[in-house]
Amino acid sequence: MMTGGRQPSRAGTIAGSRRLQVNRACATAFILVLATPVAAQQKRPSVAPKAMQEVAPQLATYTDDVLFGDVWVRSQLSPRDRSMVTLTVLIGTGKSAQLAGHLNRALDNGVTPAEVSGLVTQLAFYTGWPNAVSALAVIAPEFTKRKIDTAALRAAVSAAALAPEQPATARDSNPAMAKGAPKFEALTANVIYGDLWRRTDLTPRDRSLVTIIALAANGDEAQLASHMGRSAAYGLTRADLVEALTHLAFYAGWPKANSAIRLAIADQGKPAEPVVSADAAPPLTVTPPRQDPSRGPAEHFTGQVTVTSPFKASGGSRLGGATVSFAKGARTNWxxxxxxxxxxxxTGRGWVQAAGEPVRVVGPGDIVWTAPGVRHWHGATATSAMTHVAASESREGTSVTWMEPVSAAQYTGPR
Incomplete structure (x- = not known):
């Protein structure tokens, strides 16, 4: 029994109950709509070209579902960085037919006109002037369509001061290059590292990323390892590199990406030698003798040579070496x-020789220093074995340049 008011009629109660059920059903339907993926509500328009849809429909499916439906939207690399990678591959490999669309996507993704200018300039040195010139023939009209003020762009580039030289780009002179190719060495030191790498139209991180992607896209593995080795100093992580190279696979091909990723994850996932503090390195390391023996490769040595106890310094040092044992008659190449x-x-007795100098005899306790860039060889004598510890520093990822074998006529001992 109710007091202080009227009792609702049975008809009113039923009507109210039905209204409540309808409201609940509408709310449930709305929640289901929100929970349904956008692709299920409305199929995303295809970005594949019409010719691809007609002639290679499976490729169109991969384009829509994998490249643009998955890779481009991965959060491991920003859309801007993905555009930088894509532009680098297209320009650096001369694929200007695809450039206009990706240029506009890049500008929409936050790449500035000044950064496009800096990217093209960087690629001129690392992939060749013709690629840069071909790209500019596409870029200039697109800038005009977007009403980009190229006069202001030129003025800004001209007025930009060079950034201070960073440790990662500091480069000692290369005596071998200075002697054999002095003009090339001067250009490398003064233009590439003294000017280009210090320009501010690209950040150091972007410049490192662009260079690595260009080298990877063209299969230039000899230079790729050293640039990966410096990338951490510019702020590129291993995860950044791997994701960028995964993106590259779709624009430069799986083989190029596979080779570059193998370098990036080499040495148990340490692509490059990030700058670490002395506190992060072991305070002292002892390498026992006769550890990890390996045969000296025939393309670098004559005779039986065994390399043991290889070592590599830590804490950012570029020093490394090993113990090398030569059987009698064995020696290095020049x-x-x-x-x-x-x-x-x-132990033992050995011979050492610098080009243009006489052969010298060395024995236990002797210390031999060979100056940078000096052509030389060393090994056992013709009648005695010899073992030495060898140590040297690397530069730009390499510590030795091998040449031709020491001939029998040259291997005669002191005269």
């Missing part, structure tokens, strides 16, 4: 070291 080499003879 070779040079970019920063020189130190030998400490431990």
């Amino acid at each position: 070779h040079t070291h970019p920063t020189g080499q130190l030998l400490v003879v431990t």
